[in-house]
Amino acid sequence: MLAVREILGLWLLGVPKKQIAGQLGFDVPGPVRCSHLPSHEDAGGRGNMNGVETAPGEAERFRWWGLEAANRPVAMSDTNYTPAEQFHVPGGRVYEGEIGEVIYKRSAAMARVLYTTPHENTAFPEGDDRRGRGRDFATWVFSEEPGLAEGLFCCGLELIIDARLEPDASVGLHMHRETEEVYYLLEGALTMTTVMRNGGERTLSLGPGDAHGVRLGESHYGRAGARGCRFIAVAFRRR
Numbered sequence: 001m002l003a004v005r006e007i008l009g010l011w012l013l014g015v016p017k018k019q020i021a022g023q024l025g026f027d028v029p030g031p032v033r034c035s036h037l038p039s040h041e042d043a044g045g046r047g048n049m050n051g052v053e054t055a056p057g058e059a060e061r062f063r064w065w066g067l068e069a070a071n072r073p074v075a076m077s078d079t080n081y082t083p084a085e086q087f088h089v090p091g092g093r094v095y096e097g098e099i100g101e102v103i104y105k106r107s108a109a110m111a112r113v114l115y116t117t118p119h120e121n122t123a124f125p126e127g128d129d130r131r132g133r134g135r136d137f138a139t140w141v142f143s144e145e146p147g148l149a150e151g152l153f154c155c156g157l158e159l160i161i162d163a164r165l166e167p168d169a170s171v172g173l174h175m176h177r178e179t180e181e182v183y184y185l186l187e188g189a190l191t192m193t194t195v196m197r198n199g200g201e202r203t204l205s206l207g208p209g210d211a212h213g214v215r216l217g218e219s220h221y222g223r224a225g226a227r228g229c230r231f232i233a234v235a236f237r238r239r
Helices: 004-012 017-024 058-064
Strands: 047-049 052-054 112-116 135-143 157-165 170-175 179-195 201-206 211-214 219-237
Antiparallel strands (some): 112 135, 170 219, 179 211, 179 219
16 A cells, blocks of 8 residues: 555656556546536646646646645635725624634635735835835634634634735835734745844845744835735734
């Protein structure tokens, strides 16, 4: 019997699924397809997984593992996101689904919020990155933030947000007085500046896989690249 890592290795190398299934001792008569989604695969085997181009044969492997729907990107349009001023009100909820004894969440039930001029800082003129500009399309994954607390965690998590900044948008300069925060960049480019407690500044341009952290008492601001960016923001609060 193959080990899990060996199965994944064969799959990534493009070994046909029936051959892998034979090694496991059973047969797979055909691909498992998501009937409500078109395959978008042309005669050459190259597919487009709902907007994400795939290499020859890759779309077939995505469907076999049931990943086609899971990898469908959410379009960044105003109609898919609630304006921040309508979301941040008494009784606001970051999740509309049910959570039982263990924690699982479905993407479709997560709050999607549109922030215009994120962390706006009016001490700076328009056009200055420190003021903030553009739009931030944010998906709230988890929250223990006051006013939006879900009561799921007790060990210091403040929030987890999947953020998408449109091209050349900027997050305005703001200080972290009560929380610390990490950005993990998934797509695009993001230039972040950290203002340290002693007033010194450090700036670094980030690409996919890079990370940025800001500690208590520090401030930061950032600007997305010409194609925008997507990052995961995780914040922590001392409890």
